[in-house]
């Protein structure tokens with residue numbers, strides 16, 4: 312199968328300090344994959360480099376067999392930035408945020424045509440929040456804001472969407488709803504690449520994970536690659552992996568392990584079981 316995107320020998324950094332060197336990564340059509348690693352390990356930098364928002368020091372990015380010029384965004388790609396980086400006091404409605412995606416993609420003048428309004432409505436409907444179309448973006452919940460940006464990323468029918476820490480500011484219920492929505496979009500043919508530092512409620516639910524810490528460590532299905540050794544290498548701290556039926560639960564080891572085992576584990580397992588039904 313022809314890859315949708317290839318990262319070859321990519322090195323990125325800021326002010327002479329490298330964040331990662333020599334990263335190679337291939338993404339295939341139809342994949343739903345997660346980039347997993349601790350805070351500050353370079354996940355956002357890698358995503359931004361792929362999207363042409365950060366200029367690589369070295370290396371190449373190929374989209375569907377064509378090399379991209381440095382600093383140029385690949386075509387047919389959507390991006391959902393980390394919600395923490397967005398200015399929510401900006402006075403626009405959910406529908407207007409989605410329509411901004413139309414202007415970016417089609418380079419047309421920024422007046423609101425009926426066509427764009429219809430596209431925005433359809434996309435808000437696709438992500439399940441058409442009812443908030445006229446609300447100011449700042450009034451929405453974190454989960455709804457996330458979906459507005461997902462709808463905006465879907466303008467122009469992209470082949471692949473990149474989401475940077477899509478679940479970091481939401482509670483367990485909202486995280487699971489978003490993961491279900493992403494799985495549905497993936498079933499409809501969209502390739503999805505997200506970053507996360509959250510192992511239990513996000514990473515273990517993904518079909519494919521890429522462990523990253525200032526460079527690629529390992530990739531595969533959670534069941535195969537979430538081992539204590541790989542997780543320790545990724546997160547730089549001791550981790551213990553539990554298997555319960557077909558579920559994986561990861562806890563950091565050390566002094567709190569006994570506490571987690573005795574007090575939290577049964578509750579977490581019950582919660583995960585009911586959420587994933």
Ligand SMILES: Nc1ncnc2c1ncn2[C@@H]1O[C@H](COP(=O)(O)OP(=O)(O)O)[C@@H](O)[C@H]1O
Nearest residue numbers: 325326330348349350351352353354355356357
């Ligand atoms: N614009 C920037 N200027 C300077 N340093 C940056 C910038 N963005 C990120 N960094 C640094 O690069 C490293 C990787 O950051 P980032 O890619 O945001 O990691 P992650 O997304 O995994 O948390 C961190 O040490 C961070 O402080």
Ligand SMILES: [Mg+2]
Nearest residue numbers: 354355475476
């Ligand atoms: Mg980040």
